[in-house]
Amino acid sequence: MDENFDDSTSLTQEVSVADRMAAEALIVDVDGYEGPLDILLTLSRTQKVDLRKISILDLAQQYLLFIDQAKTLRIELAADYLVMAAWLTFLKSRLLLPLDPTEDGPSGAELAAHLAFQLERLQAMRESAAKLMARDRLGRDIFARGIPEKVARVKNVTYTASLLDLMQAYARLRTRDEFRPFTMDRDAVFTMEEALGRMRGLIGYALDWTDIASYLPDGWGADPARRRSATASTFAASLELAKEGKVEIRQSDTFAPIHLRKRDVS
Amino acid sequence: MTEPDFPQEESLFEAPPIAEQERMVEAILFASAEPVPVRELNSRMPHGCDAAEALVHLRKRYEGRGVHVVKVGDAWALRTAADLSFLMKKETIETRKLSRAAIETLAIIAYHQPVSRAEIEEIRGVSVSRGTLDQLLEMEWIRFGRRRMSPGRPITFIVTEGFLDHFGLENARDLPGLKELRSAGLLDNRPPPGAEALADSEDSDDEDQSEMFEE
């Protein structure tokens, strides 16, 4: 970095013809450059020295000149090119002015050294990228198997069960009957709907008074529970039919048989 | 990337040595997406090469190896040795819990063996699918037992040694009885009334396990 600084002291403000021509050539396709660092790297090549020995002050000068020329030619430059120009102007002043110990921040030499490092690093990355791309590459220089064989994926499923699972399953089976959901036991129930249905079919023939007991369905007379249910529903059905005006009901005495007959519809 | 830029008619250049030709055939067969006919090998290799001869050498070199040089119609290809085809499988082992239907069926067979399919269905209250029994047979946890001497002579199922091994049982009689299941808290209810009736339905001539549940 001392070299940079020494070089800069001997720099004249005049730029050589060759430099100028190089800079002009750059302007032609400024779009082809990838940012200020790229341009700086290209400009640095005109110094024809090792990047480590480059004069940053010269380079800054070249860059500023390049920006000026671009402006004269009314080439629109992206903001970062102008930011770099401003920064290089600052750097230039730092490099040229004697060191002011009261001033804060890094010295001009430090800043210049870092810029040199950045350029060298970018250059190194570009060379490495080129070396990488020049390697023997798969699909171009070296080749993989042309007929790869499919690897069949075989899924082996093993089933497991523990003794506890087995016992629980068995216990579940053997106790299932006890957990039958609650339902009405309807074996001995003759519903009113059933009785009504039965009687509607029969009352057409009840021209004379008939005991409603004779309307009990077959097989419901023997078992007391069944008889009870059938009697109740038949009685309820008779009342319903009387309400509808289809039959007449009479009972001669308490607990006497209940008779019904068809009511003539006049 | 260098090109074999000697033209066909030029015989100034000698054909590469046969070992080199063998390498070439090897690389072409390896990288080609399909079997390669000899004439294509020759057209791709430098002038003066004899692919057919190189193939003879290459074929010999791969004898007994994991890969063979094989003829497919008029063309040549490299193929995995047939005895190593088992390597072309990637095995994954997945452990799954036995389905509820299977574990119940298995439990019934274990506790009631020998037991017919109809009996299993009667105990489970639902039909037993063929797949469930097949699965248990395939796992070698159950096998066919003797035929019943009853009408229709139904086949029965019994559990296997493999079953006993898996569940750490000496024999099926070691299975905990209903009483033990109850005292273990697996059965909190009084024995269902049908339990004894079912035991009675077992054939008397068969050595069955109904007595296990006698309390």
Next chain:
Amino acid sequence: MTEPDFPQEESLFEAPPIAEQERMVEAILFASAEPVPVRELNSRMPHGCDAAEALVHLRKRYEGRGVHVVKVGDAWALRTAADLSFLMKKETIETRKLSRAAIETLAIIAYHQPVSRAEIEEIRGVSVSRGTLDQLLEMEWIRFGRRRMSPGRPITFIVTEGFLDHFGLENARDLPGLKELRSAGLLDNRPPPGAEALADSEDSDDEDQSEMFEE
């Protein structure tokens, strides 16, 4: 077709002889276009096999042949010898032309990995377009690495095994000129003077490229 389903502890079955293991590795590598990790070789081969040892033998066997056994990261593959590329015009795959930005970004990631987007931009001096990184990600040459433990926890980029495979590298340490770049200090993360904050952004616990090559 038998499966090596005997468990690890069982030593009843001896591993096949090493020559046989070599055949197996050969068959598996031949069958695959992708590099096969050693652990997969071992899992597909019978119990007791040592794929790593078999690979040493196999690699030697293929020295100087038309096809080579190459190492790609932790995996192995068979690839044609580079000097025979002239025979392979038919197999050549037209790779998408990469932009200069993409090529440089790729190189920066390879040589500086793990590297954040801000660091790539710092090195190139321009912003990295989303499309450039997307393209490299899509080609599976780069992938996301760990997040930096620095403020903002930026995501980092690293190169993939596919990258190594494509460029014929055993591992990222084999990148051309890496040692020279390192000793020249060009891979150091050197913050701009007066920007201490950036220096802190470097992880201390990250295994990064610069540490990987400490010898």
